[in-house]
Amino acid sequence: GQQLNQSPQSMFIQEGEDVSMNCTSSSIFNTWLWYKQDPGEGPVLLIALYKAGELTSNGRLTAQFGITRKDSFLNISASIPSDVGIYFCAGHLYGGSQGNLIFGKGTKLSVKP
Amino acid sequence: ETGVTQSPTHLIKTRGQQVTLRCSSQSGHNTVSWYQQALGQGPQFIFQYYREEENGRGNFPPRFSGLQFPNYSSELNVNALELDDSALYLCASSPGTVRGTGELFFGEGSRLTVL
Numbered sequence: 395g396q397q398l399n400q401s402p403q404s405m406f407i408q409e410g411e412d413v414s415m416n417c418t419s420s421s422i423f424n425t426w427l428w429y430k431q432d433p434g435e436g437p438v439l440l441i442a443l444y445k446a447g448e449l450t451s452n453g454r455l456t457a458q459f460g461i462t463r464k465d466s467f468l469n470i471s472a473s474i475p476s477d478v479g480i481y482f483c484a485g486h487l488y489g490g491s492q493g494n495l496i497f498g499k500g501t502k503l504s505v506k507p
Numbered sequence: 508e509t510g511v512t513q514s515p516t517h518l519i520k521t522r523g524q525q526v527t528l529r530c531s532s533q534s535g536h537n538t539v540s541w542y543q544q545a546l547g548q549g550p551q552f553i554f555q556y557y558r559e560e561e562n563g564r565g566n567f568p569p570r571f572s573g574l575q576f577p578n579y580s581s582e583l584n585v586n587a588l589e590l591d592d593s594a595l596y597l598c599a600s601s602p603g604t605v606r607g608t609g610e611l612f613f614g615e616g617s618r619l620t621v622l
Contacts, residue, residue, distance in 0.1 A: 396547075425609045436597050436613030437550065447539070482549050486609040491563025493540030493601055495609055497549030 400483050400498030407473055408506050415501040416467040417483030425486035426459050426466040432479045440481075441468070458459065475505050509534050511614035513598050514547055519620045520588050528583045531597030538603040539581040540611060541573060544595040557603060569589045585619075593621045 400417045430436035437441050438475035442454050454470045484495040512531045520526050532539050536555045542550035551566035570586040588594035595618050599611035
């Protein structure tokens with residue numbers, strides 16, 4: 395089945411540093427999304443991307459939908475302690491039911507104050 | 508606006524038993540999806556319900572079944588529990604519009620342990 399390769403698996407950074415993580419797929423997606431999950435919580439949507447090449451920002455977060463439709467990246471600028479958590483990329487295949495997303499395994503972010 | 512709520516939050520079952528998990532969708536959302544999240548993994552799509560019918564299913568056996576009610580709330584039923592069914596079960600709702608595909612609102616999940 396389809397798989398998403400998300401990297402890195404984990405990151406330990408200093409507060410104030412910028413963060414970059416990415417996701418690649420063997421399949422073409424028509425939508426890429428980035429979610430964040432805190433301990434004991436469900437994932438929360440950060441950014442949704444609908445067009446190849448699209449670059450979208452949400453505060454300190456910036457994400458891009460790759461031109462090939464097989465990849466996406468997420469950048470976080472000037473990290474703060476509340477950025478700690480697990481970040482998941484997710485893709486939606488054309489023709490799939492609306493809620494049918496394929497998730498990566500996540501990037502665990504730790505921030506040292 | 509009430510978010511997605513799930514119950515119970517934690518439960519322990521033994522192999523072979525059956526379990527029912529419940530979900531209330533966010534106000535105004537008519538579509539509910541269920542996901543299984545094993546420890547250290549990303550969520551995996553089980554199935555989706557729209558207008559009280561299943562309209563999409565992931566790679567899960569038939570012993571995983573569900574229901575959606577007229578008020579859009581939903582249940583996930585798992586029969587003949589196996590040890591590998593131990594996981595966090597997430598319910599997510601969405602407004603059912605074409606624009607916004609994939610924009611899911613998740614509950615906090617039900618943590619199932621099978622002994």
